[in-house]
Amino acid sequence: MSVENVPDPTLLGADSAIIAVERTAICGSDLHLYHGEIGGQGIHLGHEFVGTIVETGPDVRRVKKGDRVLVSAVVGCGHCDPCLARDPVLCTGGGPRVFGTTLEFHGGQAEFCAVPAADSCCLAIPDNVSLEQSVLLTDILPTGYTGAMNANIKPGSTVAVFGLGPVGVFALQTAMLYGPSRILAIDRVPERLARAAALGAEPIDASDGQAVARILDATKGRGVDSAIEAVGADATITDAILSVAAGGTISVIGVNMNMEFPYPMPLAFMKRLTLKAALVSVPATWDHLVPLIANGKLQPEEVFTHRLPLSQAADGYRIFDKREDGVLKVLLDPSE
Numbered sequence: 001m002s003v004e005n006v007p008d009p010t011l012l013g014a015d016s017a018i019i020a021v022e023r024t025a026i027c028g029s030d031l032h033l034y035h036g037e038i039g040g041q042g043i044h045l046g047h048e049f050v051g052t053i054v055e056t057g058p059d060v061r062r063v064k065k066g067d068r069v070l071v072s073a074v075v076g077c078g079h080c081d082p083c084l085a086r087d088p089v090l091c092t093g094g095g096p097r098v099f100g101t102t103l104e105f106h107g108g109q110a111e112f113c114a115v116p117a118a119d120s121c122c123l124a125i126p127d128n129v130s131l132e133q134s135v136l137l138t139d140i141l142p143t144g145y146t147g148a149m150n151a152n153i154k155p156g157s158t159v160a161v162f163g164l165g166p167v168g169v170f171a172l173q174t175a176m177l178y179g180p181s182r183i184l185a186i187d188r189v190p191e192r193l194a195r196a197a198a199l200g201a202e203p204i205d206a207s208d209g210q211a212v213a214r215i216l217d218a219t220k221g222r223g224v225d226s227a228i229e230a231v232g233a234d235a236t237i238t239d240a241i242l243s244v245a246a247g248g249t250i251s252v253i254g255v256n257m258n259m260e261f262p263y264p265m266p267l268a269f270m271k272r273l274t275l276k277a278a279l280v281s282v283p284a285t286w287d288h289l290v291p292l293i294a295n296g297k298l299q300p301e302e303v304f305t306h307r308l309p310l311s312q313a314a315d316g317y318r319i320f321d322k323r324e325d326g327v328l329k330v331l332l333d334p335s336e
């Protein structure tokens, strides 16, 4: 990981804009790139960023130069029916792309970033939403919420959340919006378990590999109605499947690239399980999440434990990856 000088970006087309980045964050998805599990060498990282529009192509209409905007981490062509319906994951005009995950598509952990289809991926920062809060609307609060939305949580039901990084924390907090009676929260990091307990969940330490047994114990052998997986590892997805009761739902938001993932078909069949996995359609969530933040029902900025200048990004990655110093989420400021 290094911070280098590169040429300023140029517009990507008539519907594109250039953003002067004011804040950007490091995501658990960046760690998959950091470890070389996906991507390759030389990628300009960063898919969580907010800033000011400094230039627009002639076809950009909904936002304009001078607007302060947050940018969806996931962007489609911007013009097909799904994109117009704010669902870029279903884009039929080339499919969804995530900023800063390929050599060709540069990310926003930078002073400037070129965004395609600016009308569909930029949102003017709403009233009563702070700059730091808006960073969390670019990816991970929408992702946690997608995990909860797909988990089929009913009032009174029981939920397990695997992984209590910032994404898992948001899955937990938005799961509560559906009125479950219990949320079991699973991780291996003591301060992350403590944070989940403070939010009203029942912490389960998975460091000895016995999470499933503990969940079954805690539910009189039945399992939970819904399990949300926010790690992306084979082991935790399997644990999530093994933890749900008959008729239950597994909602995977962790990124897993294993084409050979062993799915326990007899269980799925005999217990009538539902498994959903989803890349987040960020813009589709804004109408729900913005009012919750603006009215103080969610305070997502509480996840930021570390604020560093962009020049110290390499330290930020190391701290986040090694979970040093009680880190939960790292915010970077390119002006410093």
Ligand code: NAD
Pocket: 027, 028, 029, 030, 031, 032, 139, 140, 143, 162, 163, 164, 165, 166, 167, 168, 186, 187, 188, 189, 192, 206, 230, 231, 232, 233, 235, 236, 252, 253, 254, 255, 256, 278, 279, 280, 328
């Ligand atoms: P993170 O690395 O901070 O959090 C992962 C957590 O999982 C850590 O707290 C870790 O201790 C815990 N963990 C690891 N192995 C475990 C195990 N065996 N049992 C229990 N807990 C375990 O990352 P994050 O930023 O919270 O992101 C979480 C996942 O969400 C990543 O896979 C990321 O790529 C993914 N993500 C998906 C989308 C999407 O569109 N679906 C968007 C953003 C992030």
Ligand code: ZN
Pocket: 027, 028, 029, 030, 047, 048, 073, 139, 140
């Ligand atoms: Zn992300």
